[in-house]
Amino acid sequence: MRSWTASHPRVYISMLTSALAPSISNLSLRKAWEWLAWEPQHRLGTRFLQIAVGLMLLFRVATEGRFYGYLWGPSGVGTGGMTRLFGSTVGGVLDKSFATSTGTLGVLAVLALSAILLISGRVTRLATLGAFLTFFMLEQRLPELPDGGDNITRIVLIYMLFLLPPRANPKQGGLLVWFHNLAVLAIIWQIVILYTTSGIMKAYGDKWHHGVAMYYVSQVEWFSLPALRHMFMNPFVVTLSTYIPMFYQLFFAIALLSPLKLPWLLVGMIFHVGVATFMGLVSFSTVMIGLEGFLISDDEYAYLLALSRGLRQWANRKWRFRRMPAVPSAEQPEVLGAEP
16 A cells, blocks of 8 residues: 555655755755865965956056146046045044145056055055045046946945955964855845846836937947947847846846856856947956956866866867878888889
8 A cells, every 4th residue: 555655745755855955954054154164265266356357457548647737637627525424623634634635646646556565466455445445535526427337337446445465374264254255245235236237227218218328328429339339220130239238237146046157157258348449448347347247266277277177188189180290101112212
């Protein structure tokens, strides 16, 4: 006679799942705790992000620094300050930096030095603090100048204050590892929020919903190259370039949890190279590429390195095989000095 559980497999599976649920939950919590507290995560991604942010800041200084007097100087168009955020005492001291042209130039010099230190990987916490303070001062001085890349950079710089320096070797399970991994989670969460919010807003926009948004963007002189405007008059190009970014952003969070993670991030990097080229948003695209590179874990970087080495060895073998001299066949032996 069959047992009751055998005659009711669904009930049996349900009972088994209920019995194992606490163990699975404890196992997940244990793994999450070990991930947070045992080893620092995303060390290579941290360096990738630091280099990208440093390059972005250095680009801003190089392109806008020559107009420092007009933009942020004592007689420039920027009239804002830090007083409304930090009060007359602290804010007033910071605002005195813009009271003279020399002080304004000094703020830019600190920002450039901080960017160089981030790129080189030296005293990264001090460099991050200097970059955040000066970058924020310039933004408050002229709030009309920043773009979306500046907003995400300011937020990420705060989290980067808690990331470990490249050469740090903290104690396993220590407080520094805990803070580092919490900052990693905060940056990842910020990226997910950014992409998801942007995708939802696009999906609710009429022009994105109907697949014609990129046509209107391409006709804005500030955000397009004249040489490429004609290309976006093609309905096929416009439709694809409108829907692909929207669906990419909507499914970004899901892709991070799937086997498509690495190809998805690669597509995002290529997409932002196109944004920098076509729309001229170089600083924004540089930061976004850095954030996408940050999402790649250390194990995934090791996998990509091993894959690149394997591909390079395969290419070298193919190249050597093609350059090898032809071997005479056995049926036609070659005799030195013999005439045909």
